[in-house]
Amino acid sequence: MTDVTLKETPIIKAHQEMGAKLVDFGGWNMPIHYGSQIDEHHQVRQDAGMFDVCHMTIVDLRGCEVIAYLAKLLANDVAKIADKPGKALYSCMLNNEGGVIDDLIIYSMEPAWVRVIVNSSTREKDLAWMRSQIGNMAVDLNERDDLAMIAVQGPNVRELAGKALGDEIAGADDLKPFNALLINAGADNERFVARTGYTGEDGYEIVCANSQAEQMWNQLADAGIKPCGLGARDTLRLEAGMNLYGNDMDETQSPLESGLSWTVDFSNEARQFNGRSSLEKQKEQGLKYKFVGLILKDKGILRAHQAVLVEGSSLQGELTSGTFSPTMQKSIGFARVPIEASEICQVAIRKKQLDAQIIKLPFVRQGKILVS
Amino acid sequence: MSDIPQELKYTKSHEWVRLEDDGSLTVGITEHAQGLLGDMVFVELPDIGDEFEAEQDCAVVESVKAASDIYCPVEGEVIAVNEELEDAPEQINVNAYHEGWLFRIKPLKEDDLGGLMSPEDYAELVESESH
Numbered sequence: 140m141t142d143v144t145l146k147e148t149p150i151i152k153a154h155q156e157m158g159a160k161l162v163d164f165g166g167w168n169m170p171i172h173y174g175s176q177i178d179e180h181h182q183v184r185q186d187a188g189m190f191d192v193c194h195m196t197i198v199d200l201r202g203c204e205v206i207a208y209l210a211k212l213l214a215n216d217v218a219k220i221a222d223k224p225g226k227a228l229y230s231c232m233l234n235n236e237g238g239v240i241d242d243l244i245i246y247s248m249e250p251a252w253v254r255v256i257v258n259s260s261t262r263e264k265d266l267a268w269m270r271s272q273i274g275n276m277a278v279d280l281n282e283r284d285d286l287a288m289i290a291v292q293g294p295n296v297r298e299l300a301g302k303a304l305g306d307e308i309a310g311a312d313d314l315k316p317f318n319a320l321l322i323n324a325g326a327d328n329e330r331f332v333a334r335t336g337y338t339g340e341d342g343y344e345i346v347c348a349n350s351q352a353e354q355m356w357n358q359l360a361d362a363g364i365k366p367c368g369l370g371a372r373d374t375l376r377l378e379a380g381m382n383l384y385g386n387d388m389d390e391t392q393s394p395l396e397s398g399l400s401w402t403v404d405f406s407n408e409a410r411q412f413n414g415r416s417s418l419e420k421q422k423e424q425g426l427k428y429k430f431v432g433l434i435l436k437d438k439g440i441l442r443a444h445q446a447v448l449v450e451g452s453s454l455q456g457e458l459t460s461g462t463f464s465p466t467m468q469k470s471i472g473f474a475r476v477p478i479e480a481s482e483i484c485q486v487a488i489r490k491k492q493l494d495a496q497i498i499k500l501p502f503v504r505q506g507k508i509l510v511s
Numbered sequence: 512m513s514d515i516p517q518e519l520k521y522t523k524s525h526e527w528v529r530l531e532d533d534g535s536l537t538v539g540i541t542e543h544a545q546g547l548l549g550d551m552v553f554v555e556l557p558d559i560g561d562e563f564e565a566e567q568d569c570a571v572v573e574s575v576k577a578a579s580d581i582y583c584p585v586e587g588e589v590i591a592v593n594e595e596l597e598d599a600p601e602q603i604n605v606n607a608y609h610e611g612w613l614f615r616i617k618p619l620k621e622d623d624l625g626g627l628m629s630p631e632d633y634a635e636l637v638e639s640e641s642h
Contacts, residue, residue, distance in 0.1 A: 160546075175604075176575055177550045370549065370576060438597070440553050440573045463552040463575050470553075489555075489571070 148193035149287050149352040157366050165260040167194040169369055176370030180465040183338050183375055184506050187296035188367035189289055189359055192344070193352065194259040197283040198269070201252045204276040209245065209253060211412055212272050214394060216404040220247040227317045227335055230402055231394045232257075232268070233414030237421065238390035239397065241265050242382060244335060246319045254331070256288075258384050272413070286331075287352030291364055292342035292375075294506060300343060303362035304355070308332050311343060337372060339379025339504045374462050377471060380432060380501025386443055387430075387459040387473055393421055396475055397459075398430030398500060427454060428475045432502055433495040434467070434510065439488050441472035441495070446487040452477035458486065466503050473500070514542040516608055520584075520624055521633035524566075527608060528584045528627055531615070535591075536624075538584060539612045540572060540603065543637045548574040551600040556592040556614055563587065563616075565626065570613055572603065585623045587616035 145168040159170035172179060182188040209217040215230035226247045232240045241261045246254040257265045270280055291300050301312060310320055311332045319333035331346035347355055382388055388397035395418060435441050441461030449456060454477040461472030476484060485492040498510045520528040525544035529537040553573040563569045563583035570581035592614045596602060603611035
């Protein structure tokens, strides 16, 4: 191998033993599948699967001004989870022009301690931006590259993970969706368990020390939770209507035209978060695009960057993500389309223009198809 | 090491070519190529009667992951296409060299296979690309 610079997660050996097809994923040597990404997709929708997500970046923010810091840093309002240990919140981190630097989840750990999980592909710019925004505030930023993360997802996965890990994740059974729990805090066997995920199914994201990740992976596998690659992770998140940073939004796009308006909280007028004035100007001037789901009516596959044409509009839309949906057995995608679009649009695929149905996201949640 | 049948010819763009008794050529993608692309979900085949130059793109195979152009190995006319792939593109994954064939062409010139690769040369190409 010439790719000597690829980073590896602490679970790499288990992946190789389990027959993973490994690919360069943003500088990490990661499993794309273990045989069939479609089988792995169904495994998560119908039973129980797990993903190595150690490449993601975990950051701990501590200090008495953490909440004030996050109130400015994030477009969603940290007040919703402040001083409520265990609560999680999804948010965008915007630049001053209202473009999306990254999307992330924050977890309230303790008063004056918030954990942030950001994307792997944006690690460096995220950390630089987050550091630059601290200024004189009493906030300490600590990247936790000593920690590993495994996502277990699927309707049967919580029961199986409970059996596999027992007391290691004691109390996780009682977690509500979008809540988290810190177990054995500060000890060698510390576990952070969040009832969150990126598939539209129930499950946990479990954080442990790097040195214990491989053992945990194998314990979960022994309980019948099947390893799944990043290929299935992508089709699952698309069906679930969840955005992917870099595809569906980036620094040149507004969250208001990326299907993320629900995560931008303008309600506290005194909260001057980064990008707020730009977004308010956009709303005042009127948005030109909206973010929708598409189902291709003809045969073919929707892919990112295909052009979307809407009758009666001079503006052109664009696919931001597209794939084949294993659950629906049709091609689906996300698109930024002219705001007047409704019901039907045309997608340019090679030399053809094919009809696609416009729907409100998501396509699939908890094993059920939500659109017709 | 991928399966590379000795009786076939190959292209650098990972198509296989079989010379039939009637002089026509059957074309598909190699075991190595299907492994790289993963689960097939859509195939766009040429029409019977279409004529293509050598190395002209003439079909598309799409896996969940990506779309991939198929190039015509030699100049010729399409005389048959594997219509079963329309409803069962996964046949390419199951058996790339038989049920997964894509189309058959009648070469414009006889003995036009000189530009294609031998199994040995193709094996070397696969080897070099996996490093």
